[in-house]
Amino acid sequence: MLVKLSASALKQTRWYEYGVRFLLGGLATVLAGIASTRFGVAVGGLFLALPAVFCASATLIESHARRAKEKAGFSRRRRGQQAAALDAAGAGLGSIGLAAFAATFYASVSMNVIGAFAIAILVWAAVSVSAWWLRRMLRNPSHHKRPERLQRSGGRGLFP
């Protein structure tokens, strides 16, 4: 499947769901600042990768999938769990990119601050996308040749 950008997906999101994410994102950033001030820079650094917003995101994804399947008359609960698990699988791969972001920033910030941010973001994107693509290839090397029924079922592994 090709990667697509779909603006219609935003219609599923209700206004207060954006508010919840903004609130949790803001609180996570404040928490990271407080942890740095109170317990030192080492502990504060840990909180830069805190999955605080993930709880809200996974819950929203689950409820969106449930609503969609409810309309289509399918089993809602299981589909919602699978959609949230897919998001978690993506986050697991993205965390490799996050580690690469941190390592790149660490190595380059003393030379040029703006450049360090720019390079670290590029490295994060490149490593995350490569990890996702590699997993897809290793998991299913002949994806395009599979029967349509199997592609729809999404396999039987831990990650849906």
Place this chain on the structure above:
Amino acid sequence: MTEYVLRFIAGGAIVSAFAILGDMLRPKSFGGLLSAAPSVALATLGIAVVQHGPQYAAAESWTMIYGAVALACYSLAVCHLLMRSRLTALPATIIALLVWLAVAFGLLAGLGGTA
């Protein structure tokens, strides 16, 4: 106080931007990559550089690597809880925070701070 208000607004805005982009991307596993975007890190490291200088931000980004390893373990735990234990998303993501805390602080205790 002003610093924390600034942190809240910057963090909330960057997290929301990445979340909206993640919602728009298909397939869902690809959109999930943005759940591990460095959104909190961008806001916090930017403020750290301005307030304390590059060395402070570098020290913070070093232990962020431990946090990212913990996030990978956390994501795996969430997948397990959702697919095997059949928990719904909210309890699964909250219970798995214990995994994140254990791995992150375990790595900090074992490997220490800045290299």
